[in-house]
Amino acid sequence: MHALPPLTALRAFFVACHAGSYTAAAQELCITHGAVSRHIQVVEKWFGVNLFTKEGQRRVPTPYALTLARELGSAFDTLSDIALRYGNGGRNNVFNVSVPTTMSLKWLLPRLDDFYARFPAANLQISTANTEQLHIVGHYDLLIRRELSATQYSAIPFLGDTHCLMASPALLSRLTIKKPEDVLNCLRIETLTRPGHWNLWLAAAGLGKAPVSGFRRYDHFHVSLHAMLEGMGVGLGPVSTLSAEISRGNLVPLFPEITVAPCQYFALTPVGVQKTLLHQAFEDWLVEQGQSGDEKAYQS
Structure with missing residues (x-):
């Protein structure tokens, strides 16, 4: 030493x-x-x-x-x-978890009361990570990520997701969106860290490439999501991740049969981290929540 x-x-x-x-x-x-x-x-x-x-x-x-x-x-x-x-x-039972910002705010946090009800002595320490920080391992016991790295982590898939068009009730009260073509008359919210999603959706809707005008662009999705919730425009959002907002009626999926950019979330444990009973319980809970979450996503 x-x-x-x-x-x-x-x-x-x-x-x-x-x-x-x-x-x-x-x-x-x-x-x-x-x-x-x-x-x-x-x-x-x-x-x-x-x-x-x-x-x-x-x-x-x-x-x-x-x-x-x-x-x-x-x-x-x-x-x-x-x-x-x-x-x-080692009995302090602190468990450090790194989660992408939107995933943490809109999917994980609304469900954590259920975990604490089952494990009241658990001491979870949640850290959020934006796009530029997702590659940082740090000193976390577990990371939730959409990317899979077989060499650095052991991985457990727990939530599949896909993106569809969404809007707030406030926007839908002002604008008529009955068919995909109507979207071209709306302000469209785009996230710079999720490039190409709009072109994928327009192609899937049979509308070709997006016109240059009519976009409001933001650096991270949690900012774009805020703009969507405020009724500033229509945007593409992950259905399962935003299932709580959809269930509450804060966001309405538009043309939910048109989906793009499927992804998979993994619970990643860095190599060398010894899994405790709390660690294993949290992984099992994530899988359970992921399996039950999809059924709620389109209830609005």
């Missing part, structure tokens, strides 16, 4: 960087100004650079120190998470 600077000294350095001075760090750590100074000297000697400069009566972190502190922040977060999960002999 490589030699490391003393953890206490690193912590004092990290706090001093965030607090902006030795004095503020001493107050936060409940130690003396001199003790903070000695800790910083240890860290400076170990890294071989000056980490603070003098401005008036204060010592302030250098740009190098601030960059180092950002890196240490991630390391401290990881250590904190490990301590929480494995503290008390």
Whole structure:
């Protein structure tokens, strides 16, 4: 194992960087100004650079120190998470799950009360991930993803989905959409991270390519979904993922027989993660919820 600077000294350095001075760090750590100074000297000697400069009566972190502190922040977060999960002999029952944002907000969260009712001692820690973050494994016990990687994970499929055209009741009260051609007279909501979905739908509806005008484009689907719910336009959405919104009547599937972009959600466990009883229970619950969710999707 490589030699490391003393953890206490690193912590004092990290706090001093965030607090902006030795004095503020001493107050936060409940130690003396001199003790903070000695800790910083240890860290400076170990890294071989000056980490603070003098401005008036204060010592302030250098740009190098601030960059180092950002890196240490991630390391401290990881250590904190490990301590929480494995503290008390590993009986804290913390289970870290990473879920795409829309999947978390619109499918998982509305169902979690059922899981907690069955496992009241469970301590789920849900982290959302947008499109740019989906490749990050981090220190999660389980990841919910649409992509399957056989080399990095063990995978359990639990929810099939497909996209159809949707609109809010507010929009449908203003516009008449009786046949697919009517869609061309509406504002159409498009998501930049789901390119080509509109062309697929128009082709499936026998309408050819989409005209250039008439689109409102957003970077992520959860933003597009908000625009759809607000009645700003029609959009393509995943039926199973949005089954709760459909069941509540907040979204109405249009021409539900025309579907595009089928996908499959997987519960992915990174290689090396030991599955606990809670882990296995959560996987089983996801499969159960996935099997029951499709029947509700078109009830509106």
